Amino acid sequence: xxxxxxxxxxxxxxxxxxxxxxxxxxxxxxxxxxxxxxxxxxxxxxxxxxxxxxxxxxxxxxxxxxxxxxxxxxxxxxxxxxxxxxxxxxxxxxxxxxxxxxxxxxxxxxxxxxxxxxxxxxxxxxxxxxxxxxxxxxxxxxxxxxxxxxxxxxxxxxxxxxxxxxxxxxxxxxxxxxxxxxxxxxxxxxxxxxxxxxxxxxxxxxxxxxxxxxxxxxxxxxxxxxxxxxxxxxxxxxxxxxxxxxxxxxxxxxxxxxxxxxxxxxxxxxxxxxxxxxxxxxxxxxxxxxxxxxxxxxxxxxxxxxxxxxxxxxxxxxxxxxxxxxxxxxxxxxxxxxxxxxxxxxxxxxxxxxxxxxxxxxxxxxxxxxxxxxxxxxxxxxxxxxxxxxxxxxxxxxxxxxxxxxxxxxxxxxxxxxxxxxxxxxxxxxxxxxx
Amino acid sequence: xxxxxxxxxxxxxxxxxxxxxxxxxxxxxxxxxxxxxxxxxxxxxxxxxxxxxxxxxxxxxxxxxxxxxxxxxxxxxxxxxxxxxxxxxxxxxxxxxxxxxxxxxxxxxxxxxxxxxxxxxxxxxxxxxxxxxxxxxxxxxxxxxxxxxxxxxxxxxxxxxxxxxxxxxxxxxxxxxxxxxxxxxxxxxxxxxxxxxxxxxxxxxxxxxxxxxxxxxxxxxxxxxxxxxxxxxxxxxxxxxxxxxxxxxxxxxxxxxxxxxxxxxxxxxxxxxxxxxxxxxxxxxxxxxxxxxxxxxxxxxxxxxxxxxxxxxxxxxxxxxxxxxxxxxxxxxxxxxxxxxxxxxxxxxxxxxxxxxxxxxxxxxxxxxxxxxxxxxxxxxxxxxxxxxxxxxxxxxxxxxxxxxxxxxxxxxxxxxxxxxxxxxxxxxxxxxxxxxxxxxxxxxxxxxxxxxxxx
Numbered sequence: 001x002x003x004x005x006x007x008x009x010x011x012x013x014x015x016x017x018x019x020x021x022x023x024x025x026x027x028x029x030x031x032x033x034x035x036x037x038x039x040x041x042x043x044x045x046x047x048x049x050x051x052x053x054x055x056x057x058x059x060x061x062x063x064x065x066x067x068x069x070x071x072x073x074x075x076x077x078x079x080x081x082x083x084x085x086x087x088x089x090x091x092x093x094x095x096x097x098x099x100x101x102x103x104x105x106x107x108x109x110x111x112x113x114x115x116x117x118x119x120x121x122x123x124x125x126x127x128x129x130x131x132x133x134x135x136x137x138x139x140x141x142x143x144x145x146x147x148x149x150x151x152x153x154x155x156x157x158x159x160x161x162x163x164x165x166x167x168x169x170x171x172x173x174x175x176x177x178x179x180x181x182x183x184x185x186x187x188x189x190x191x192x193x194x195x196x197x198x199x200x201x202x203x204x205x206x207x208x209x210x211x212x213x214x215x216x217x218x219x220x221x222x223x224x225x226x227x228x229x230x231x232x233x234x235x236x237x238x239x240x241x242x243x244x245x246x247x248x249x250x251x252x253x254x255x256x257x258x259x260x261x262x263x264x265x266x267x268x269x270x271x272x273x274x275x276x277x278x279x280x281x282x283x284x285x286x287x288x289x290x291x292x293x294x295x296x297x298x299x300x301x302x303x304x305x306x307x308x309x310x311x312x313x314x315x316x317x318x319x320x321x322x323x324x325x326x327x328x329x330x331x332x333x334x335x336x337x338x339x340x341x342x343x344x345x346x347x348x349x350x351x352x353x354x355x356x357x358x359x360x361x362x363x364x365x366x367x368x369x370x371x372x373x374x375x376x377x378x379x380x381x382x383x384x385x386x387x388x389x390x391x392x393x394x395x396x397x398x399x400x401x402x403x404x405x406x407x408x409x410x411x412x413x414x415x416x417x418x419x420x421x422x423x424x425x426x427x428x429x430x431x432x433x434x435x
Numbered sequence: 436x437x438x439x440x441x442x443x444x445x446x447x448x449x450x451x452x453x454x455x456x457x458x459x460x461x462x463x464x465x466x467x468x469x470x471x472x473x474x475x476x477x478x479x480x481x482x483x484x485x486x487x488x489x490x491x492x493x494x495x496x497x498x499x500x501x502x503x504x505x506x507x508x509x510x511x512x513x514x515x516x517x518x519x520x521x522x523x524x525x526x527x528x529x530x531x532x533x534x535x536x537x538x539x540x541x542x543x544x545x546x547x548x549x550x551x552x553x554x555x556x557x558x559x560x561x562x563x564x565x566x567x568x569x570x571x572x573x574x575x576x577x578x579x580x581x582x583x584x585x586x587x588x589x590x591x592x593x594x595x596x597x598x599x600x601x602x603x604x605x606x607x608x609x610x611x612x613x614x615x616x617x618x619x620x621x622x623x624x625x626x627x628x629x630x631x632x633x634x635x636x637x638x639x640x641x642x643x644x645x646x647x648x649x650x651x652x653x654x655x656x657x658x659x660x661x662x663x664x665x666x667x668x669x670x671x672x673x674x675x676x677x678x679x680x681x682x683x684x685x686x687x688x689x690x691x692x693x694x695x696x697x698x699x700x701x702x703x704x705x706x707x708x709x710x711x712x713x714x715x716x717x718x719x720x721x722x723x724x725x726x727x728x729x730x731x732x733x734x735x736x737x738x739x740x741x742x743x744x745x746x747x748x749x750x751x752x753x754x755x756x757x758x759x760x761x762x763x764x765x766x767x768x769x770x771x772x773x774x775x776x777x778x779x780x781x782x783x784x785x786x787x788x789x790x791x792x793x794x795x796x797x798x799x800x801x802x803x804x805x806x807x808x809x810x811x812x813x814x815x816x817x818x819x820x821x822x823x824x825x826x827x828x829x830x831x832x833x834x835x836x837x838x839x840x841x842x843x844x845x846x847x848x849x850x851x852x853x854x855x856x857x858x859x860x861x862x863x864x865x866x867x868x869x870x871x872x873x874x875x876x877x878x879x880x881x882x883x884x885x886x887x888x889x890x891x
């Protein structure tokens with residue numbers, strides 16, 4: 001990377017080299033049988049150069065021909081893409097310690113044993129079938145530029161996802177157990193998952209009506225897409241976000257605080273710098289219902305005359321290869337501040353309602369406006385404070401900003417074992433349509 | 436060059452003491468241009484490559500992916516280990532296929548490689564400007580994307596296949612804003628035969644910008660259960676999401692209850708619906724000759740007048756189901772092992788005119804242009820870009836924010852009359868694990884009864 005940067009600096013005013021590498025092992029079991037066993041080592045480099053206020057870029061899977069790599073970036077300057085920003089200087093960053101050496105010893109046999117353990121727990125207890133997905137990996141990331149910044153991180157990650165599938169479908173109740181090392185769920189965790197599955201087996205038609213609806217952590221994905229779209233600096237620059245002129249104004253219930261925290265090391269994927277070499281920080285988005293800030297990468301921060309928010313990542317929502325994607329603002333570490341109600345208290349307030357475990361179609365609809373219309377996958381039907389089944393063929397619809405202004409309560413804890421650690425949130429008067 | 440690379444790939448897999456091994460090497464050259472409103476945001480042209488190894492041994496299948504040729508021995512050993520670990524518990528085998536030696540260079544009408552980056556930039560800018568110039572358009576995102584893939588496939592049975600694929604598109608969105616309300620609409624043109632589909636399409640971009648303005652004055656659709664008339668784009672999305680994924684054998688292979696329900700010769704839908712997967716159509720986005728197991732792709736009638744008649748297979752699932760191989764094992768690029776993909780899927784046209792269909796709907800919704808869908812289990816959702824109320828068999832006011840949900844089995848039983856028109860999509864984007872840019876879909880106008888619409 002140093003050599004590439006040296007070559008690039010001879011032909012450009014500024015340059016930045018980005019590197020990412022991932023190696024990992026994965027094993028899946030379906031209906032208690034191993035079905036998919038994979039290993040991979042993938043690496044790549046991306047280069048950005050700025051000359052006379054214009055930017056060029058290139059990427060490659062290896063650095064065999066550095067001159068060609070730099071030439072590709074130079075050739076791309078035919079586009080005359082403007083770049084008035086400066087790559088950041090070296091600054092102190094928070095040191096991230098998320099490398100668990102035990103991952104180095106996790107191979108296919110160990111993953112198989114752990115999946116089998118899950119399968120054994122559920123054997124004979126599930127009307128449909130039980131599957132389990134597992135994986136362990138090591139990732140490395142480095143950014144260096146001609147302004148002097150040079151940061152790198154190495155981390156490990158392990159996941160175990162047991163899924164209980166309802167009969168005649170592949171809709172499931174799953175739990176995402178994720179950690180930096182090979183942590184297994186407790187029997188209590190698995191029993192809770194099984195109870196939820198068993199209680200929700202009956203399918204119920206409820207028709208169309210408005211009712212209390214609880215969004216469980218897995219169902220937040222749709223709001224994550226809308227929030228990322230709504231607070232992108234680009235939408236503030238061209239004033240197409242509903243939040244564009246509302247910094248400092250109340251836009252949601254005062255019960256709601258939403259923030260991005262890449263420095264929370266209790267959760268895998270913490271990072272001390274973004275993919276542009278900007279130090280990360282906790283970023284308040286909504287505080288007690290009041291909108292705080294949009295998010296910007298180096299380019300949009302310069303255009304908006306604001307500080308970059310440390311959220312410039314080479315991240316695609318559809319699994320695109322990181323090196324191929326230019327950095328753009330993205331909230332990879334979104335959190336909702338827990339409230340003061342227990343999960344059981346929230347259920348108890350529902351004479352009739354829905355608890356949404358997961359949604360499909362989160363990416364469809366008018367993301368920009370915050371409008372949503374999700375399929376329930378599944379949505380649990382709650383009657384007199386208890387889950388008595390799952391709703392058949394139903395959707396939940398509304399506008400995210402209006403919905404979050406109509407909050408009854410927020411759970412007093414996060415569910416760290418469901419992917420993104422989030423609390424359940426209970427809303428009033430939500431539109432459900434079904435048959 | 437291709438013989439040399441194939442020979443080098445073959446040398447890696449020689450003398451491996453396993454039942455079967457294959458290796459795919461892929462070179463991808465991608466050219467991208469992106470405009471955000473009037474500013475050029477990105478221009479790039481890069482080449483990347485990588486290797487995928489699969490080993491089948493003693494009933495176990497192991498797969499590895501690596502970036503560098505020096506890692507291939509590691510990849511082969513790791514794939515052997517993976518196969519070994521599960522060999523006692525899995526019982527996988529591959530359906531027999533004859534070995535193939537073939538070379539399929541890309542066949543293009545106007546080769547994008549002969550067009551300069553400057554000219555591609557000008558073309559993209561022209562379409563972007565057309566949308567930006569329309570009143571109330573507050574922003575646009577328009578990009579040119581060109582993906583040229585060279586695939587080299589070898590296996591221990593003697594197959595050696597070189598295949599080139601080219602996909603080009605200009606796509607993006609326009610946002611219209613009036614007061615606090617913004618609406619967006621997608622646009623895409625392109626295909627697999629070269630640049631010719633990208634020229635002289637000014638009307639497409641102008642019309643999309645006009646439509647999104649019109650959406651500013653539309654009311655959100657009211658939630659409920661409707662009889663809907665889908666246009667060709669929506670019919671294609673329904674064929675893809677509601678049915679197509681369940682015809683991919685890997686999704687039901689290890690799901691006992693779904694596999695029981697999806698037996699061939701089972702009547703699942705009404706007489707009105709016939710669904711075909713065909714990646715052999717000349718000039719179509721989804722065309723290819725060999726899949727990533729070296730199997731020639733075949734046209735498959737998946738559903739004939741409501742009866743399940745076919746399924747899409749890998750060599751492994753064809754053996755597991757004891758059904759014919761189809762050639763649908765496709766990887767998006769070198770980072771992935773192949774999985775079963777439907778390629779081009781469509782509903783066969785019927786005999787009803789558009790006016791007949793409107794009259795048969797009576798009161799309901801006319802829903803236009805796919806805006807993404809998702810499926811899981813028997814359930815699916817799909818979104819539409821805009822629509823219209825149908826009152827007394829006539830098209831009424833425009834509505835927006837339309838998302839529908841259904842269940843595969845109940846939806847197939849609710850398929851009504853099918854139109855006599857036909858349209859296939861010009862750009863793909865199925866996200867089953869890997870984004871498949873060649874997943875074309877389409878069909879005629881079609882009526883679906885009892886459809887749940889989310890609304891707002």
